[in-house]
Amino acid sequence: MDISGLIAGSTAIIIILTVGGIFVSLAFTLLMIVVIRKWVKGAFGPNEKLLKEGVAANATILKIWDTGVTLNDNPQVGMLLEIQPIGREPFRVEMKSIISRIALAQIQPGRVVPVRYDPANPSNVALAF
Secondary structure, eight states: OOHHHHHHHHHHHHHHHHHHHHHHHHHHHHHHHHHHHHHHHHHHHHHHHHHHHSEEEEEEEEEEEEEEEEETTEEEEEEEEEEEOTTSOOEEEEEEEEOOGGGGGGOOTTOEEEEEEETTEEEEEEEOO
8 A cells, every 4th residue: 555545544534533523512512402401491491380370479578698599690599488378378488589680679578579379389489570
């Protein structure tokens, strides 16, 4: 085998490995996108159902705290709420929620906010503004 045949064979192997590496990288990237989308939907999807199907009530914010978590520069805030459902005794719930930086002024102790809760699991609460 002469040198030009050896170079051509080596070049073909390099091209095959490069193209294969690109396909593997693309497949991995697409897999990660699917996994992240499913995680985000799982993390935030239940609130959508609760906001549509939950029982409306007002809640007084008793306490708030920063959890140290942010999403798109919006903080996750922990809250102790006293829910005042119509026709039921008030009850207290601790919850966490991502709050827009614009809406942070509305999330202060003493404020009354609209919520929706799951009557089968009253600790499952979502802010409804």
